Amino acid sequence: MNKIEFWFDFSSPYAYLASVQIEAVAARHARAVRWRPFLLGPAMKATGMQPLTHTPLRGDYARRDWARLARLLDVPFALPDPFPIAALAPGRAFYFVEEVRPDLSVPFARRVFRAYYSEGVDISAPEAVQKIAAELGLDAAAIANALGEERLKQKLRVAGDEALARGVFGSPFFIVDGEPFWGSDRIPMLENWLATGGW
C-alpha cells in the first residue's frame, strides 16, 4: 500500500502537533509514513501568505490554538524565540540521515521538533542539529560536512519544488493515495479516508 506522505516545515507548530499523531494513525491502517521536510517560503510567496504570527487577528488565534492543541494532545509546547526560522539545517540534515541511517530519520525529526517546541533550541543553527544527531548516535562530523554540501542543499530545494508542483501550500500537508489533506486538524478526516477508502 502507498505510504502516507507527510509534508512539513520544521518551523511550523501545526506540523509539530501533527508529527506526534500521524504515525499512530498510519499504524492503525497498516500504512507507513513518508516524512518530507521542505521549506514553506516559496509556497507562501505563491499564495500571498505571511507567517501566522506576523498576521493580524490570525496570529492571535494561532498562538491560542497551538497552546490549547498541545494541551489536548498532552505534549509540551512553548512558542520558541526566534520564530519562525528558516529550517534549512534540520531539513538538509533530515535528508542526510535518511540516506545513511533511514531507521533514524523519523526519530531525528521528532527530536528536532521537540528541541524547538519544548526546549526552545534554535534549530536553524547547524550546531544544534549536529548535537541532536550525535545524541541519536549519528556521526556529528559527517552531519556537519553534509550540511555544507551543495548536493544536500539541492535535495531540500528539489523537495520544495516537488511540493509546490503537487499543490502543497501549507504545513502540515498530507497526501494519501493522491488525496490532499491540509492541516493538523484534518487528521481525523484523513483517518476516515483511510478507513473507508474515500468518499
Next chain:
Amino acid sequence: MNKIEFWFDFSSPYAYLASVQIEAVAARHARAVRWRPFLLGPAMKATGMQPLTHTPLRGDYARRDWARLARLLDVPFALPDPFPIAALAPGRAFYFVEEVRPDLSVPFARRVFRAYYSEGVDISAPEAVQKIAAELGLDAAAIANALGEERLKQKLRVAGDEALARGVFGSPFFIVDGEPFWGSDRIPMLENWLATGGW
C-alpha cells in the same frame, strides 16, 4: 447556558457546510446557536487574505475540499456562479427576519445557503432574497422595504465591526463561552470542548 455564536458570511462555502451541522451539535449539549451573518471583506483586508478561488494552490484545494466535504456530509453542493458575492441582501434580510419572526431566521438562513450552493441562485440579488422570504411565509414587500433602510444596513455593518473587534477573521467562526473556533473542520473539537468543558 451561553449560546454558541456562529459567525458566517453567506458567500462562504465552509459556512454552508457548517450550517448543516452546528444545530445538531448544539442540541446534543443542550445549547442554542446564535446565527451571526456578517461580511468577511473587512476582516480579509485586515489579514491580507484574498478569496480562496482567487488564490493560487489554495483555490484548487478548496474546490476539491468543498465538494468532498459535501459528499461526506451528504448535502448538495455546486460552486455557484457568480462566486464569491457580496452578501449584503441576505445579511440585511436575516437581521430583519430576526426582528419580525425570530423563529424563522434560521430556516431563512438555511434556505439562502441552499439556494446559493445547491440551486445556483444569485443570493446577492434582493429579488432572490425576497422570494426566499416569501416562500417561508414572510411579507416580501416588507423585506423589500427593509433592504433599503439605512437602519438595517447599519445593523449588518455593526455586526461586522463586532466580528472584527472580537477577532473573528474567517467564516465560519464559532465562539463558545469565549473560546474561538475557526473553520467547519473544527466542529468536532468544538463539540469536545462542549462535552468536556474545555482543556
